Amino acid sequence: MRHRIVLIIGGGIAAYKCLEVIRRLKEHSIDVRVVLTKAAQEFVTCLSVSALSNERVFTDLFDLNDEREIGHIRLSREADLVVVAPATADLIAKMAGGHANDLATAVLLATDKPVLIAPAMNPKMWSHPATLRNVATLKQDGITILGPNVGEMAERDEIGPGRLIEPEQLVAAIRDHLAAKKHSRTTGLDLNTRALVGKHVVVTSGPTHEPLDPVRYLANRSSGKQGYAIAHAAAQMGAKVTLITGPASIPAPQGVTIIAVETAEQMHDAVHDALPADIAVFAAAVADWRAAKVPRDKIKKTSKKPPTLKLVENIDILKSVGTLKSGRPPLVIGFAAETTSLLTNAKKKLKSKNADLIVANNVSEGSDVLGGDHNKIHIISRAGTDTLAKMSKTDVAEQLMERAANLISKAKAPA
């Protein structure tokens, strides 16, 4: 099936880059209907946009023909995705305020589809408190913000955040979103229900690195793929997502706030700083122990015996959140990675950590879970155990977030 997007081009100096975006999207067999704001028509012409998109270009809210044939409601609903690039400071402000006094803003207010925006403006405009406030509002509304990149501006001698993300980055993000929609079809789930709009989801992911000295550390084989997929699925469903990740070398999901940490202690602090949340998912493989003492200098190899490693227990992050007396997220989900007695151990964990769900997975050698692309999970709650078939980590993430959205709709708001 061919996908279709509506691309709203705002009146910024970077508007010309969208011609390249349209060309690349067409190469990927994605149909593009373009709305040009009045200001955008000062930067690119309807003629060039129309020639590249192979469609007529939409400019006017009050075009009677359009309202009879294809008005703003149809434009916004017949697309799989609405993209704004460049999103000017002015357009962002109007979106945050819920304006609908031209075709672009009317489409954006009327749409029931996911919205991606790629801001581009002068760094001073981007860092102005008004713009920051408006961008925060859009994130809360479930809108995905792509960029801006940091770099040189059109204005001479100005460098900073404000450059439109590159056409290939924008096209990749659009394809990613459209592909996620396809994924949901494989699990029978519709991620575009936006069931998590207005919710804050905190996800931990990846391994932790516990230093032994300035150059060595204790780690594990976690890749972070499962946690990243969960963060991505939650963002797709409209949540504001904070992803707290240990060291990982996989591409970051779009549209989530990423906090990079190294040690269990840092992850614990970052999680508590990120609260309150509606849902907290602890998918990270946190080290149970750390070195009791970390010397300032590298431990030297001597002719004597190898050094003895004295370990102390790390703080239990899942338990510290599950047992919070105030500000406990209404839905706390832990992961149990076990190599023996999987279900027995996972059920114990549900109780001892006061979690609402435990996702149990077998990480024994040959299971292909740690570092792999697939997972076979059991979801344990006080009501019982659900065993899912082996599936991709993306599908696991979607199933889990769908379940979380159902549970959260019945739970209390965070304190």
Ligand SMILES: Cc1cc2nc3c(=O)[nH]c(=O)nc-3n(C[C@H](O)[C@H](O)[C@H](O)COP(=O)(O)O)c2cc1C
């Ligand atoms: C030469 C020129 C370049 C501009 N570039 C930008 C820009 O990169 N980002 C931005 O937010 N506004 C920029 N503006 C200001 C917008 O064009 C102006 O705020 C306009 O009202 C935006 O309308 P629109 O958001 O409906 O397209 C620029 C204006 C001029 C004259």
